[in-house]
Amino acid sequence: MSRAAETAEQRAALAELERTPLPLPPGLEVTWLGVSGYRLTYEGASLFIDPYVSRVSLRELLLRKVALPRRELVERHLQPGDGGSAKVVGVLVGHTHFDHAVDAPAICARHDAPAYGSDSLGALMRLHGLGRLAVEVEHYRRYELGPFVVSFTPSRHSRLLFGRKVPMDGPLTCEALDGLRCGAYRCGAVYGIRIEVGGSSLYHQGSADLDDAALRREPVDLFLAGVAGRSVTPRYWERVLPRLDPQVVVPTHYDDFFRPLGSELAFTAKVKLGEVPREIAAVSRDAAVAALPRADRAR
Numbered sequence: 409m410s411r412a413a414e415t416a417e418q419r420a421a422l423a424e425l426e427r428t429p430l431p432l433p434p435g436l437e438v439t440w441l442g443v444s445g446y447r448l449t450y451e452g453a454s455l456f457i458d459p460y461v462s463r464v465s466l467r468e469l470l471l472r473k474v475a476l477p478r479r480e481l482v483e484r485h486l487q488p489g490d491g492g493s494a495k496v497v498g499v500l501v502g503h504t505h506f507d508h509a510v511d512a513p514a515i516c517a518r519h520d521a522p523a524y525g526s527d528s529l530g531a532l533m534r535l536h537g538l539g540r541l542a543v544e545v546e547h548y549r550r551y552e553l554g555p556f557v558v559s560f561t562p563s564r565h566s567r568l569l570f571g572r573k574v575p576m577d578g579p580l581t582c583e584a585l586d587g588l589r590c591g592a593y594r595c596g597a598v599y600g601i602r603i604e605v606g607g608s609s610l611y612h613q614g615s616a617d618l619d620d621a622a623l624r625r626e627p628v629d630l631f632l633a634g635v636a637g638r639s640v641t642p643r644y645w646e647r648v649l650p651r652l653d654p655q656v657v658v659p660t661h662y663d664d665f666f667r668p669l670g671s672e673l674a675f676t677a678k679v680k681l682g683e684v685p686r687e688i689a690a691v692s693r694d695a696a697v698a699a700l701p702r703a704d705r706a707r
Contacts, residue, residue, distance in 0.1 A: 426698070441486070445461070453497045453554035461481045462476070479514065501525035503596055506593035508614055509593060529580075530544045535584070577594065620647060635684060653692075
């Protein structure tokens with residue numbers, strides 16, 4: 409199949425998934441920001457997860473350009489909910505690769521909001537002079553952030569390099585902002601993030617792998633599931649779905665994160681989005697599959 413035909417097929421699959429409703433409590437707004445990024449808004453409070461809108465181009469990556477928040481893009485695409493009036497109560501980061509963590513310091517600085525994640529996230533925040541806003545999380549501890557209760561489950565990043573190695577593995581150890589090229593955003597500790605709000609529960613997993621011993625059997629209403637690396641993770645759905653038992657799986661991290669927001673949505677190579685419903689149905693007949701329009705397309 410040609411790349412054009414494959415893209416057309418994936419767009420058709422995406423359009424079909426976007427028609428499936430989400431089981432959200434009244435008043436909860438869930439916005440997909442692209443890649444693994446989300447904004448949740450409820451009762452005048454907004455929570456960001458893995459926000460990334462300062463898209464690094466493939467050329468900038470190859471030329472080893474410094475990757476820092478682009479303030480104009482953060483201001484344009486990462487406003488709080490409720491028309492910008494909501495209070496930002498936190499920024500949650502599942503791991504510190506550039507496509508998950510670049511923009512977290514800018515949101516925290518703009519809204520004087522805390523960032524929750526690993527010691528590598530703490531190191532990144534200190535580079536930006538924001539160490540006072542960094543919270544290095546304890547496993548499973550329940551953090552109350554306005555109407556949201558969040559907790560962090562130890563997890564794993566998929567081994568994207570030939571199925572054998574995590575890209576940019578290890579802790580973030582960069583010592584200066586001008587050294588923050590994409591490769592300096594090392595993965596750090598990896599977490600799945602559980603969020604409870606309005607009587608509903610969500611689980612966010614930015615990369616398609618898990619720590620089987622760490623992930624508890626706790627059902628959720630919505631599973632925000634990173635799907636880009638699932639093909640290199642043995643029996644991924646068979647391992648993760650029985651533990652979360654979600655009502656709805658929302659695939660995420662399938663868009664081409666080198667393309668800027670505002671351009672036509674393209675797909676990560678070999679993500680095969682159209683196959684996700686069949687893969688999930690083979691494991692769980694009860695779980696529906698839905699998709700959210702990316703925020704820049706939903707306007």
